[in-house]
Amino acid sequence: QKQKITCSQDAFELIYPYVENLGHEEFWVVYMNQANKIVEIKNLSSGGITGTVFDIRLMLKDAILLEATNVILSHNHPSGNLYPSSADKEITAKAIDAGKLMNISVLDHLIIADDQFFSFADEGLI
DSSP, rough: OOOOOOOOHHHHHHHHHHHHOOOOOOOEEEEETOOOEEEEEEEEEOOOOSSSOOHHHHHHHHHHHHTEEEEEEEEEOOOOOOSSSHHHHHHHHHHHHHHHHHEEEEEEEEEEETTEEETTTTOOOO
């Protein structure tokens, strides 16, 4: 039976093991069906100490191929800074807008730093 995501804490606990000890940024996406059951968890990019590239087209392509209708975006901040940069906010807004065209909902974007997380949804930014 597929695991279901019901809140940002669930998503954090799912993604944290992939990024907990990294010294560089990585961008991960959780692809889910309409009932928020996980279809796949995928690393979309690995970058440097201060950034990584997130290609919205690749995220949407994978969502379509996986028949996912909901996604949760996530990346880590090795610096320990928990708060989103202006670039983080901009890419999140673009992903939301692009997803709407394909009926793919971006439910959240988590930033993971040390053993904590920042949730765009919990903070009212989505």
